[in-house]
Amino acid sequence: MAKDNKKMVDAITSMDEDFAQWYTDICKKAELIEYTSVKGCMVIRPYGYAIWENIQRILDGMFKETGHENVCMPMFIPESLLQKEKDHVEGFAPEVAWVTMGGSEKLEDRLCVRPTSETLFCEHYSNIVHSYRDLPKLYNQWVSVVRWEKTTRPFLRSREFLWQEGHTIHETAQEAIEETERMLNVYADFCEKYLAIPVIKGQKTESDKFAGAESTYAIEALMHDGKALQAGTSHYFGDGFARAFGIQFTSRENKLEYPYQTSWGMTTRLIGAIIMTHGDNNGLVLPPAVAPIQAVIIPVQQHKEGVLDEARKLYDTLKAAGIRVKIDDSENSPGWKFAEYEMKGVPVRIELGPKDIESKQCVIVTRHNREKTFVAIDDLVSAVNTKLEEVRDGIYQAALENRERRTYACTTMDEITKALEEKGDGFIKAMWCGEEACEDKVKEVTGVGSRCIPLEQEQLSDVCVCCGKPAKKMVYWGKAY
C-alpha cells in the first residue's frame, strides 16, 4: 500500500536540497539536541539521550560478555603525565583544554581536561600491575572527553562528547593483538546487528593511526551523501606506552617485562551515523534496537466511546511483551501525530480507530517504507515483533545498497576523479604502494583520503593507483566527516 516517498514533513529541509541543513534540522526537530552558549557543547535532550542509553546498555553488555570491567578515571591529567609518551602528546596537545586556576589560585602544574585517558590508565597500571598474575586487566569506562575542535557539528564533532574507552593490558603481544581484533569485531557486529549500519573493517594507514599506537583498526561506514564516517576504533599499542610509563611485571620466567596494551572507543557520533545512514526527508529513521519508542499507538477519533480504552489495552499488552511503546492521546489530529512520529523515527506506528475496533484489528505502518498492514488485535505482539525485525532488515539492506551503489573500484587517478564526478561521493577502492607520498597525492588530486586498508582484500590491479609501482594493499578512499 502507501509506499510512496512523498514528503509529509515540511519542517525538515530536503536531503537533496541541502544535506547539512537536513542533518541539523533532524537534530533539532526530532528533539535530539539543543545548542548551548558554549560552541561545540550541546544539550543531548531526553529523546537523544535515550538513544545513547540504549547504545550503552547493549554495548556494555557485549563488553561484559567479553570479560571487561567498568572503571572510572578522573577527568584531569597533569601536564607532566600527558607529556610522557611523545607521539601521544604531539597528537593531542593541539586540541586539549587546560585548567590553569583552582578557585582564585593559579595552579602550579596546569591540568589538561582528558581528551582520552591512555595516560591515566597507564599511570594506574604502573601502580597495580607487578606480576603476570595481575594480567590481563580488561577495563572500560563510560565518560565524556574534551577536544577543542575548530569546526563543530552536533554528534559528529563536538568539543565535549560522550564515549566509552576500553583500555586493556596483557602479558603478551599476541594476546593484545587478539584483543584489538576482538573489539573491532564487537564494534562491527554491534553496528550491523543493532544499528543496522553496514561497516568496513580495516586498518588505518601509518599517517592516520592513533597518536602513540602501533596499529589502529577502524570500522568505516558510508553515509547517505556518500561521505565516510569512522564509527569506531581499536588500537594496538605494543609495549610503547608501557615503556614510556614504566609499567613492568615479573613474568612466568621470573624476568622483568613490559606488558602490551590496547584501547578502543565508540562515541555519541554513532547517533550521527544513525541519522545519516537511515534518515530520510521525513526525518529520523531509528533502528528498533536503540529506538527510545519502538511502537507508537495513535488512536483515531479518540473522542469516540471505547477508542482510548481499546488503545490503552494495546499499550498494556505491548508493554507487557517488553516492547518500548507509547500511546499518544494528545489532542493533536491523527495526521499531525503521523508526521510527528515519522520525524522522530519511531519504527512502527499502530493506528486504532472505531472501524478497527469493530473488526478486531488495527493498522501497523512501518516507518522506513510506510507500508500498511492490517493485523488482528489478538496477533498484535507477534506482528509488532515481526515488523521491528523487518524494519531492521529493511534499513540495513537499504544502507548496504546505498554503499554498494556508491563504491567504485578504480585503477587510475582519472578513474577516481571521473567516478566521483559522474556518480557522486562514495567509497573508492584502489590499490596502494604503501607510500605516504602517494596517499597525500591521491588526496590532493582527487579529494579523497585513505579511510582504511580493509581486512578483506581484493587484488584490483598489481600497481599503485598513484605511482604505478607494485601495489601492497587495496585501500578504501573517501571524503570523511
Next chain:
RNA sequence: CGGGGUGUGGCUCAGUUUGGUAGAGCGCCACGUUCGGGACGUGGAGGUCGUGGGUUCAAAUCCCGUCACCCCGACCA
C-alpha cells in the same frame, strides 16, 4: 584557523539601502466545532531586534568589537 553567508516573539521570515521607537504566517493559551496523512472559527498572550561598546535629539537600521549557526577549505571520534 582562512574565505563566504546568516542572526528580528518558540519556528520561518519581512522591515536595514534612505535612522523616527517593531510586523506577518505558523506555533502557543482559552472556548467551540473537528479527527483514517500536519483540521477550522473566535478571542488572547508573547520581542531590551544574538551580544558589548560607540555615533546621534533618536539605532533593528550607521560604525567598531564579540558570540553562535550554515557553506567551502585545512585538522579531527
